[in-house]
Amino acid sequence: MSNNKNINQDSTEKISIGRRLSFLNSQITYLILVIIIVGIIATALNPNFLTLRNFFNIMQQVSVLGILTMCMSLLMISGGLDISIGNMAGLVAMIFAKMLIAGKGIPISVITVLAIALILGFINGLIIAKSKVTPLIITLGMNYVFLGVALIIGGGRPQTITGQFEFLGEAKIGPVPVSIIIYLLILLFAFFLRKNTKYGRRLNAIGGNTQAAFLSGINVDWHIISIYALSGLIVGLAGLVLVSRLGMVRADSGSDFALQALAAAIIGGITFEGGRGSLVGAFFGVLLLGILYNAMNIIGVNSYVQTIILGAIIVVATVVSNIGKMRR
Amino acid sequence: MNNILNRKEKILDVKNITKEFPGVKALSDFNFDLNKGEVHCLIGENGAGKSTFIKILSGAFKPTRGEIHINNEKHYYLTPHLARKIGIQTVYQEDVLVPQITAAENIFLGSEIDNQKFFINYKKIIEQAESLASQLGINIKVSEVYEKLSPPDQQFVKILKALAQKPQILILDEPTQAFNVKDIGLIIQMVKRISSEGVSVIYIAHNLDEIIQVADRVTVLRDGIKINTHDKTAENLSTSILAKEMVGRPVELFYKKKESSIGDFVFEVRGLKLKSFSKEINFKVREGEILGIAGLKGAGRSEIARAIFGALKKYRGKVFYKNKDITPSNPIKAVREGLALLTExxxxxxxxxxxxxxxxxxxxxxxxxxxxxxxxxxxxxxxxxxxxxxxxxxxxxxxxxxxxxxxxxxxxxxxxxxxxxVNVLIVDEPTHGIDVNAKIEVYELFTQLAASGKSIIMISSEMPELISLSDRVIVIRNFEISKELIGDEITEENILAGFMGGM
Structure with missing residues (x-):
């Protein structure tokens, strides 16, 4: 026993370096490679692709999706999922537009809808934590509830607020659009929340093994409810960016986002098993989707064909990431 | 002894099998043979090469070197298909059956009787399964859904499934893991019966008493090298010799605990009722004491642990530490009060x-x-x-x-x-599935912890563990305390008597 080599301070140095670089795992490396390849092809076909202005353009286009992907990723890492975040963002945007149109003023409207979003997330979390029903089913149902409520509030008609609220979506600070700054701030926040806080570590543990977390004295229900509520708050922010960018909102303006966010998270290496995956990966997943859309537009690919290609990319990415797992 | 055994017809002869993985030699020049109708046990610590050998025989691994002679036919390697065709069936530790369908369907899943038509003839399958089971003297309800069977019954079903293929060689990989003495006895009986009908069995297990009961021969592996093969007809096998050969140095099967001073009673469970019909459970633990909890599986041992820890809500009872009521309503509170639960x-x-x-x-x-x-x-x-x-x-x-x-x-x-x-450590089967050396280390840790003033409640099925480590033992039978044993009273006989409820 005595000659067995245990860990000493020396090997710790290596460990800490290894951990710092651990986000550069194979999945992310592949993603960056694919992004570069797509970029090279797009630039060869149209030199306008590789410009700073186009890059900002892409980032701005994916900002709402990116923010929602952070919500989805945080939930998936905790062993959860929320299919309703798209329509939740739409509902929030709808309420906001109605309030502005009714002349309530921006500050009060912003605070109100963020509070509503927080409560909606809280409700999702409460039902999921207490009923122990799989989150997919619960949030699928809530998805329709949110859509229906948005339809009622909007009377089934689009609500236009052109020119009344452009700061989040269209304004720039220096050369950088505000929506990108918000997205990156949320990314940073989510990253630190997960890596550096006890709260994040416990979420990770719950996602990895709920039963062990429970028996380790972690307050599982509280963590689940609070992460859904926090996710709801961030969805509220995404809803505001959304309505600001569009200048109008329909009840189903957010409908496509939930599944796209799920796809981006999976492309980025977040798994359904929970406890695993990196938020940086999810960021690159979003970026890849954005670059593909943009490149196809610049090249002039038919929009119906674009839909097919995006669907296929999701399938390929998931299969590829699973091959990696099988080898492990 | 019957005729078959006396003839000693060799059906498997493995010569100089070597399996190398990058950087590791899992098996080196391993020789092993198997006679018709014998039970040949393979023992060794985790990582000794047992699993590698099984995987070579079942065709999952291709050996680096060596020959496998089966029925006097020479092979350099087997494929899963070939292994099955020759009649080698392996029952692995892991569950590979379908939990949601009946035992009988599982037994014949993928075999001829199942593939006959489009439709499944349930009646026929159940009849066949019943007759297979009764041939071996096993009494299980084959029409029951697999996941609802008890662990030993599930093990029987796995073995029956292998036997339904009419194998020449049956490989059992730790068939009794986590079983109590009585169930181990049932498996041993079954294996003896199988071998007496001419099937050769390769049997792997950690429990040496069990090995000695079931084996005709025992081969000891250590670090991929064969140490010895013992023949039970030629010599008296002893657990201490086998254990010594396994680890390469003398091992005290009964761990010798250092004496340490024990303080006053600090932890108390009062009025814990596990079933409406059962009596209340009351016990106390001293500072620095190791309290053993013995009992057969299903007697309520693990429920006690979980109930104390607040992980099971429905039970009544109070928990005290240093005369303060700390009854936890959930594990969050239990952890806050300094309780720890190491689950099975x-x-x-x-x-x-x-x-x-x-x-x-x-x-x-x-x-x-x-x-x-x-x-x-x-x-x-x-x-x-x-x-x-x-x-x-x-x-x-x-x-x-x-x-x-x-x-x-x-x-x-x-x-x-x-x-x-923590103040109080509740451990449920702390050495389940770990090798001899690791066990000793865990024992040493427990002893140190107790010496440092912690109270330990140790639930265990392993007699040597209970006897050598516990300062006191309570025996649980049918959700109640049936016996409390102190000091010299802690013997195998007394604990067994507690299981049975006698005396």
Whole structure:
């Protein structure tokens, strides 16, 4: 026993370096490679692709999706999922537009809808934590509830607020659009929340093994409810960016986002098993989707064909990431 | 002895089998033979090469060198298909059956009787399964859904499934893991019956008493090398000799506990009622004492542990520490009051397999690493302390726990609780599935912990463990305490008597 080599301070140095670089795992490396390849092809076909202005353009286009992907990723890492975040963002945007149109003023409207979003997330979390029903089913149902409520509030008609609220979506600070700054701030926040806080570590543990977390004295229900509520708050922010960018909102303006966010998270290496995956990966997943859309537009690919290609990319990415797992 | 055995017809003869993996020689020049109708046991510590050998015989691994002679036919390697065709059936530890369908359907899944038509003839399948079971003198309800069967019955079903293929050679990989004495006896009986009908059995197990009962011959493997083969007709087998050969140095099967001083009663369970019909359970534990809880599986041992810990809501009863009522309504409160629970199945409810070693160590005691943010430097430093203190072997702090051996995983669970700091440690089958050396290390840790004033409640099926480690033993039978044994009274006979409810 005595000659067995245990860990000493020396090997710790290596460990800490290894951990710092651990986000550069194979999945992310592949993603960056694919992004570069797509970029090279797009630039060869149209030199306008590789410009700073186009890059900002892409980032701005994916900002709402990116923010929602952070919500989805945080939930998936905790062993959860929320299919309703798209329509939740739409509902929030709808309420906001109605309030502005009714002349309530921006500050009060912003605070109100963020509070509503927080409560909606809280409700999702409460039902999921207490009923122990799989989150997919619960949030699928809530998805329709949110859509229906948005339809009622909007009377089934689009609500236009052109020119009344452009700061989040269209304004720039220096050369950088505000929506990108918000997205990156949320990314940073989510990253630190997960890596550096006890709260994040416990979420990770719950996602990895709920039963062990429970028996380790972690307050599982509280963590689940609070992460859904926090996710709801961030969805509220995404809803505001959304309505600001569009200048109008329909009840189903957010409908496509939930599944796209799920796809981006999976492309980025977040798994359904929970406890695993990196938020940086999810960021690159979003970026890849954005670059593909943009490149196809610049090249002039038919929009119906674009839909097919995006669907296929999701399938390929998931299969590829699973091959990696099988080898492990 | 019957005729078949006397003739000693060799049906399997493995010569100089070597299997190399990058950087490791899992088996080197291993020789092994098997006669018709004999039970040949294979023993060795975890990592000795037993599983590698089984996988070669079942066609999953291709050996690097060597020959496999089966029925005097020479093979250099087998494929899964060929192994099956020759009649080699392996029953693995892991469950490979379908939990939601009946035992009978599982038994014939994929065999001829199942593939006959489009439609399944349930009646026929159940009849066939029943006759197969009764041939072996087993009484199980084959029409029951598999997942509802007890663990021994599930094991019987797995063995019956293998036998339904009419094998020449049956390989059983730890068929009795986690079974109690009585169930082990049933499996041994069944194996003897199978071999008496001419099937040759390769039997792998950790429990040496069981090996000695079931074996005709025993081969000992250590680090991929054959140490010895014992023939039970030629010599008297003893567990101490086998154990010595397995680990390469004398091992005290009965761990010798250092005497330590025991304090006053500090922990008390009062009025715990597990079933409406059962009597209340009351017991106390002293500071620095190890209290053993013995009992057959299903007698209510694990329920006691979980009920004390607040993980099972429905039970009535109070828990006191130093005369203060600390009855936890959930594990969150139990942890806050200084209780710790090491569950029986660490993979399911003790470890975070996908998380690195250090994060597993610190997860319960995260509060020590900061108010909101985790101090990573402190985390690293403290978890290294515990890894060294508990002698946990891991290539790095970053290694995910699932890559560690069973013994080291168990030590990680222990580290998780010690890191947080506990007063009362409740352990359920602490050495289940770990090898002899790791067991001794765990025993030493428990002894040290007790000496440092912690109270330990140890639930165990292993007699040597209970007898050598416990200061006191309570025996649980039918959800009640049937006996309390102190000092010299703690003997195998007395504990068994408690199981049966006699005397």
């Amino acid at each position: 199945d660490k993979k399911i409810d003790g470890l975070f397999m996908g998380m690195p070693v250090d994060q597993n160590v610190t997860i319960v005691g995260l509060d020590m690493l900061g108010k909101i943010f985790i101090n990573f430097i402190k985390e690293k430093k403290l978890s290294i302390d515990y890894i060294n203190k508990l002698n946990i072997k891991t290539p790095s702090l970053d290694k995910e726990v699932r890559f560690l051996s069973g013994g080291n995983q168990q030590k990680v669970v222990l580290a998780k609780w010690l890191f947080k700091g």
